[in-house]
Amino acid sequence: MSFLAIDIGNTRLKWAQYASPQPGAAVLAQGAAFLETIDELADAQWKNLAPPTSMLGCNVAGDAVRRRVEEQLELWDLSPRWAVSTAHDGGVRNGYDHPGRLGADRWVALIGARSHAHARGLDGPVLVVMIGTAVTVDALDGEGRFLGGFILPGHGIMLRALESGTAGLHVPTGEVRDFPTNTSDALTSGGTFAITGAIEHMHRRLQRHCGRAPITLMTGGAGWKVSPHLDIPHELVESLIFDGLLALQAHRLAL
Ligand SMILES: Nc1ncnc2c1ncn2[C@@H]1O[C@H](COP(=O)(O)OP(=O)(O)OP(=O)(O)O)[C@@H](O)[C@H]1O
Ligand SMILES: CC(C)(CO)[C@@H](O)C(=O)NCCC(=O)O
Numbered sequence: 680m681s682f683l684a685i686d687i688g689n690t691r692l693k694w695a696q697y698a699s700p701q702p703g704a705a706v707l708a709q710g711a712a713f714l715e716t717i718d719e720l721a722d723a724q725w726k727n728l729a730p731p732t733s734m735l736g737c738n739v740a741g742d743a744v745r746r747r748v749e750e751q752l753e754l755w756d757l758s759p760r761w762a763v764s765t766a767h768d769g770g771v772r773n774g775y776d777h778p779g780r781l782g783a784d785r786w787v788a789l790i791g792a793r794s795h796a797h798a799r800g801l802d803g804p805v806l807v808v809m810i811g812t813a814v815t816v817d818a819l820d821g822e823g824r825f826l827g828g829f830i831l832p833g834h835g836i837m838l839r840a841l842e843s844g845t846a847g848l849h850v851p852t853g854e855v856r857d858f859p860t861n862t863s864d865a866l867t868s869g870g871t872f873a874i875t876g877a878i879e880h881m882h883r884r885l886q887r888h889c890g891r892a893p894i895t896l897m898t899g900g901a902g903w904k905v906s907p908h909l910d911i912p913h914e915l916v917e918s919l920i921f922d923g924l925l926a927l928q929a930h931r932l933a934l
């Protein structure tokens with residue numbers, strides 16, 4: 680009955696094995712690997728796993744990476760399945776101009792966020808923030824409609840862009856300060872507040888649009904770095920994409 684959920688981002692692959700394909704199922708095992716090392720999964724991290732009986736993945740790293748992961752999945756007797764963005768699924772309606780062009784990670788995280796809100800009896804708007812290689816800030820209204828969202832460069836990309844586009848900005852990582860007085864702190868603070876500023880902006884706009892304050896759910900590898908500097912109430916939910924994959928799989932089995 681065990682279910683393998685896989686989230687392939689632009690930097691890392693994250694995976695988790697659940698006791699069953701149901702929201703809230705127990706985690707049996709989990710791990711992460713940089714994309715450079717995914718060809719070793721079957722011989723390393725996955726070698727001693729109890730064979731999963733089904734899997735669903737979410738991939739934004741392209742077809743070549745997906746095929747490399749499918750080769751690793753040949754370790755077990757299961758058919759690889761990958762989530763794609765559609766017009767509606769898992770209680771969410773996709774407002775993108777071309778629904779299929781929405782990143783699968785954003786779509787799955789929106790479904791995970793909706794499932795979280797539902798499980799807690801919350802029926803208002805939800806702001807869904809992912810802090811990874813790129814940053815996304817997505818708005819979900821109380822009826823489960825995805826209204827639209829922002830894509831921003833992640834902190835690492837911002838700093839590398841400044842380093843490569845200037846002569847004088849090669850400095851070590853600094854601290855986040857309200858009034859930075861050296862280059863390191865100025866860069867680190869600028870990147871952080873560019874991200875929190877976008878989140879706070881969308882929070883105001885979504886509140887205005889819905890006439891009600893959204894709850895804010897934040898996920899992604901660097902969410903914990905942004906969280907202390909964000910001036911709105913929010914929750915870190917590390918498993919948002921996995922929760923979306925569980926909700927989608929449960930939904931599919933129920934059909
Ligand atoms: N201080 C910081 N504040 C915000 N983001 C940061 C900070 N330091 C690093 N980052 C970002 O975090 C990213 C790495 O996070 P990590 O690889 O854990 O995320 P991820 O969710 O696994 O990414 P992906 O899913 O895109 O592969 C880096 O690309 C960088 O942009
Ligand atoms: C924006 C990222 C890189 C965030 O991981 C991913 O969701 C993606 O590649 N999206 C496709 C474009 C879009 O969502 O409009």
Ligand SMILES: [K+]
Pocket residue numbers: 687688689784809811899
């Ligand atoms: K991601």
